[in-house]
Amino acid sequence: MTKKGKIASGSKKIFVLDTSVILYDHDAINNFHEHDVAIPIQVLEELDNFKSGNDTRNFEARSFIRLIDQLSRQQLISNWVKLKSENLGMFKVILNEAQLKINAEEVFGKGKTDHKILNAALGLKEENPGKKVVLVSKDICLRLKAKALNLFAEDYETGKIKNVDELYAGKTELTNFPEAIIEEVKKQRFLDATDSGILPRTGNHFYVLKHKRKVANVFYNQSLNTISAVSTDQVFKIKPKNIEQAFAIHALLDPEIKLVSIQGNAGTGKTLLALASALEQRKKFRQIFVTRPIVSLSNKDIGFLPGDAKSKTDPFMAPIWDNLRFIKDQFVGDAKMLEKIDELIATEKIAIAPLAFIRGRTLAKIFFIIDEAQNLTPHEVKTIISRAGEHTKIVFTGDIYQIDTPYLDAESNGLSYLIENAKNHPLYAHITLQKGERSELANLANELL
Structure with a gap:
């Protein structure tokens, strides 16, 4: 007793x-x-x-x-x-x-x-x-x-990952890899992974295969048990500046991958790559949704701000519009394409709106980009994915170390939760972008400050 x-x-x-x-x-x-x-x-x-x-x-x-x-x-x-x-x-x-x-x-x-x-x-x-x-x-x-x-x-532990430092990064570098396989990958579109020297995995994964000076960047498809070379070609006039960006583009363009997450510091190109890839595939989808959760300064509701709903939310969506303008700048001199992009915006073929504004909508045949996903809870990430209809692709981008939502951290936010729990699913691919490409000054902030 x-x-x-x-x-x-x-x-x-x-x-x-x-x-x-x-x-x-x-x-x-x-x-x-x-x-x-x-x-x-x-x-x-x-x-x-x-x-x-x-x-x-x-x-x-x-x-x-x-x-x-x-x-x-x-x-x-x-x-x-x-x-x-x-x-x-x-x-x-x-x-x-x-x-x-x-x-x-x-x-x-x-x-x-x-x-x-x-x-x-x-x-x-x-x-x-x-x-x-x-x-x-x-x-x-x-x-x-x-x-x-x-x-x-x-703390409330449900939804938290155990060790954020060991969070799945999506890629592995293999050195002293058989030279013959590297050469074969460059010749063939797909190669059976069984005898390639790559150990079987339970999920899709990117590899950098190296043998002395020879390098092959490949994607391992878990469903097909194949490896294939990853292209470094530009997408909608946005050229990958490093191999991680090329990996991200590969996942974004692969029609068999329905769920993608891209994690990385500010300036690594997460949102830009997702938006460019969506525009490249605009004919395959009914609509392109680009959204982000609104996290107000000082945690005050945006209802306190003056103006109508659009004027209240526009400042929060400005970074997405900035990325779209950057893409448009690549087509200076191409009046036809510039007119086409403006038409996509005017007809809402591209819709840029806060996450709260599209709740309850059916996500069928939509390329859906959720920016700043680290500010979502695990439950909200689950809810978004559960709304996906046929022929929809969902992309989450964010930086798990730059969280603005009270009571969320690198271990408990929805993006970390997704990466940890979806990493072995055949419909999912992830890549962590390490190298900042915005500017040397931006890199200084990420590395030193």
């Missing part, structure tokens, strides 16, 4: 979730196995403030509210309620009513919702001395405050 005040090893725990966890994953309460899950009543109040709008967090808030409504039915959620799945624990909403031995509002100050959430968890800890109570939050500062008050706290 467990003594009062002692926590039994291996016993059921109680996890207290704050608002940041729900806005990251509305289904979070179902991800704690047999353990019990609770939310402070202040979380419901904060979610009520988030339920209106088209942003990711608004959808997560509404989805969670519906989930709890379905769970409660005729029951009072101020009492413990059984979660739907048989192997899950109980759920309740915590009311802050009891007098506490340790009061977060007295320690850190009154009136702040975070401190009331801390008190809810502290109250639950006092009520359940035989159970380990853990506050779960994406907010680092809140976790530190909890630990300072002798309350266990941890």
Whole structure:
């Protein structure tokens, strides 16, 4: 029997979730196995403030509210309620009513919702001395405050990758490779990989094969078990400046690859290559969608900005328009092509809009580019891919080390999650771009500052 005040090893725990966890994953309460899950009543109040709008967090808030409504039915959620799945624990909403031995509002100050959430968890800890109570939050500062008050706290781990430094890069360099194979690859369009010296893989992959001064850049197709030479030809007048860019273009142009991710620092050419490849294949798709999530400065909603919807969002989409202008500049003197690009924009054959503006649309026969994908949650990446219709290609680009969304980091963002979990799928290809090609000055910033 467990003594009062002692926590039994291996016993059921109680996890207290704050608002940041729900806005990251509305289904979070179902991800704690047999353990019990609770939310402070202040979380419901904060979610009520988030339920209106088209942003990711608004959808997560509404989805969670519906989930709890379905769970409660005729029951009072101020009492413990059984979660739907048989192997899950109980759920309740915590009311802050009891007098506490340790009061977060007295320690850190009154009136702040975070401190009331801390008190809810502290109250639950006092009520359940035989159970380990853990506050779960994406907010680092809140976790530190909890630990300072002798309350266990941890990050929400679902969707996080284990080691970002070992994240799949999409390519491998093989030295001292058989010279005969390198020569054969250059002669034949496709080569059976069985006897090539390349070990079988569970996913598509790029290789740089080297033998002294001889080099072959190849793509390994997992479904066909073949290797083929990767071209360094230009695409829509954009020529790859390094082999990684050539690998990216190969994946973007391959009709058998339906899902592509390109990760890299600013200036490596991610968005430009994706847009040029889309324009090169414009006749194969009904429409080209280019989008990015809107992350406002100081985390204020764009509704505070003056003007209509277009004028509010145009500044956020400016980098995409800049890339399109750069492509147009390559056709100076070609009036016919310049007119064609303008026509594609005017007829919305190319549509550039914030991600929130295209929610719910069917993505059939569309070349869909999602820029700044590191600012998406894993759940949103999954939702986007699940909307893909027939003959659609989806491309995610971003830099996992340049995140603007609160509570996301290099390990928990949607782009990292996609790279880690899709790397072995035959419809997927990924490449990490290392070398900046914007300018030497831009490279200085990436390397030294």
